[in-house]
Amino acid sequence: MPNKPIDALFQLVKSLEKSEKRNFKLYVTRNTAAENLKVIELFDALDKMSEYDESILLKRTKGIKKQQLSNLKAHLYRQILSSLRLIRDEQNIDIQLHEQMGFARILYNKGLYLQSLKVLDKLKEMARQYNQITFQLQAIFFEKKIEALHITRSSENRASSLVEEADHVLGALELTSASSNLSLMLYDWYIRHGHARNKRDEEELDKFFARHLPDGAGKGKGFYERLYVYQSYCWYAFIRQDYLMYYRYTQKWVDVFEQHPEMIRVETLQFIKGLHNLLSAHFDLRNEAGFAKTLKRFEELDQEPIVQENDNNRIQSFVYLQQARINQYFLRGTFTEGLDLVPYLEEKLEEYKLQLDRHRILIFYYKIACLYFGSGENEKAIDYLQKIINWKVDLRTDLQCYARLLHLIAHYELGNVDILEYLIKSVYRFMAKMGSLSPVEEEMFKFLRKSFGHSPASIKEAFRKLLAKIKPYENDPHETRTFAYLDVISWLESKVEGIPVQEVIRKKYERGRKGKG
Missing domain, CATH: 1.20.58 (Methane Monooxygenase Hydroxylase; Chain G, domain 1)
Structure with missing residues (x-):
């Protein structure tokens, strides 16, 4: 079922650990102002709710009027963040650097310029150690401000060294920013469209990549400069199925x-x-x-x-x-063994439902459906595929297409002849509309349309002919996506050999191990 809009305050409250809740209450009750007592009342009510419902919330908080609720929620949100801010995280470099920047500003405001410069120097060293370019830049700009407004005599050639340092950091930041922009845009492309579906998609992707690849990509020596370039090539290759x-x-x-x-x-x-x-x-x-x-x-x-x-x-x-x-x-090829993981996955998906985005949940549903399909439990596979199909089609259209195709095949396996004709037309129309029909899928739809006319004696030969048509596409780069989502060849081989699909895959796995041994 599609996600409902989640109240931000409710989501924040539900994300808190026991220690964080205890710390919050200690923070709020440091004084007994009437507003703070209402904040605790609101916090406790939200903490006890399993789903956010404003009408139920108002019934449980008798001391809060409806017209007060919006302001109190905003106040509670700020109070929770303030209490969390006080729990110092020694492992978080960002927090440590922010703290040092705060100390430098406090010293500067007190007129202690040299002490402020020493803190900024320490900040820059830590920022360099952990490749935090933006913090280096903030510190340099602050140093330039101090040097421009005050006679510090902190060192000789101070101006030229700061200018040189700023230019170096800005150059690294520019390359990092351009590379991270490209990486993000490519990842967004994949989330919205999935893999390149045809030659036209590939050509568009190639032009896009060449246009946005920054000059000097691959020549940067810094951590982030290299990381984001690698990520950009990674997404580019993945979308092209290289x-x-x-x-x-x-x-x-x-x-x-x-x-x-x-x-x-x-x-x-x-x-x-x-x-x-x-x-x-x-x-x-x-x-x-x-x-x-x-x-x-x-x-x-x-x-x-x-x-x-x-x-x-x-x-x-x-x-x-x-x-x-x-x-x-x-x-x-151990699908049945994998089913032991499903109850744990269901438990965790429920536990993390407020933090997980729909994209992740859809992938889990599809993978669980594949486990059931590979194990021959087609009814259970259909249950999970239905969850994907019923979701609004606004991302990963490829996943939506293959969920429908596997849903169709699962019904075929169950012999649900009464709905197969409708499903074949419906799924074909959907995949055609999404521009997702490949030659392999076209052959499968041709087969499925004619499958009603096959007798039990002739169906195995029909499967054998379909396998012979599809097998040559196995190593075709443009068909990789089809086989990545649905191992059609192993399914057809299982029909020809009359054995479960997971047994076919397991045999291939064992042959591969022996070949490498």
Whole structure:
């Protein structure tokens, strides 16, 4: 079911840990003003609600009138953020740098210019150590202001050294900004459209990439300059389904962190995302050994305090780690074994529902549906696919298309002849409208339309002919997307051989292992 709009204050209250709630109440009750007592009443009522409902909220807060609610909610929101601000995070570089900047301004306002400059020098050193270019720039601008307004005599050639330093930092910032812009725009392209669907999409993408790729990309030596260039190439290759190139740049993405291990603490989510993409590259290339090695590294990271003690890191790590574990079941053809993971996934999706975006939830629904389909439990697969189909089509149109196609095939497997004719027309129209019909899918629809006329004796031969038509597309770059979402060939082979689809995939996996051994 599509997400309902979530009240921001309710979402914030529900995100708090027990210790944070306790700290908030101590912070608010430091004085007993009547407004603060109402704030606590409102906080307690929100904390006890499972879903936000303003009419129920007003009934539970007798001391609050409807006309007061808006102002009290805004006040409570600010109070919660202020209380959280007081819980100092020693591990957060941003907070430490902000604190140093605050100290420098306080000293400056007291007229202690030299002391302020010393703090700014310390700030710049920490910012350089952790590649925080924007903080370096803020500190330099503040230093320039002090030097321009006061006679400090802090050092010889102070003006020229500050100008040189500012130019260097601005150059690095410009390249970082341009690269991060390109990376973000490419990621947005993928979220909205999925993979390039045809030659025209590829040509448009190539022009877009060439137009926005900054001059000097790949020549930068700084952490962020390199990271965002690697990310840009990574998304470009992924959208084009050039999985070898995708692998090379996801590996570079992870390697830049290994070369700067101090940045794992600063940019934990970027490292998590890099590991996720490297796992996806190994999966797309069917490199099970590389996949297993990267998964082990990810599992180790997941247990570290930098992940477990930060809500955002912990939730995103859950998302990507569980997707990787499901993909491992897909690689090995152990779909039924993977179903043991579903209750845990359902529990966590409910727990994190206020923090997870729809895109992540849709992917989980599709992967769970694939686990059930691969295990032969088509009714359960349909249940999860229906959740995707019923969602408003405003992102990942490719996922919507393949959810409908798999939904159709699951009904075919169940022999639901009464609705198959309608579904075939409906799904075909939807995929055609979205510009998502490939030659493989066209062949499948032709087969499905004629399948009603096949007798039980002739259907296996019909499957064999369809497999012969589709098999040549297996290594076609423009068909990679089709096989990535739905292993049509393994499904057809299972129909021809008369064995479950997961057994077909498991045999391929075992043959691959023996071949590499």
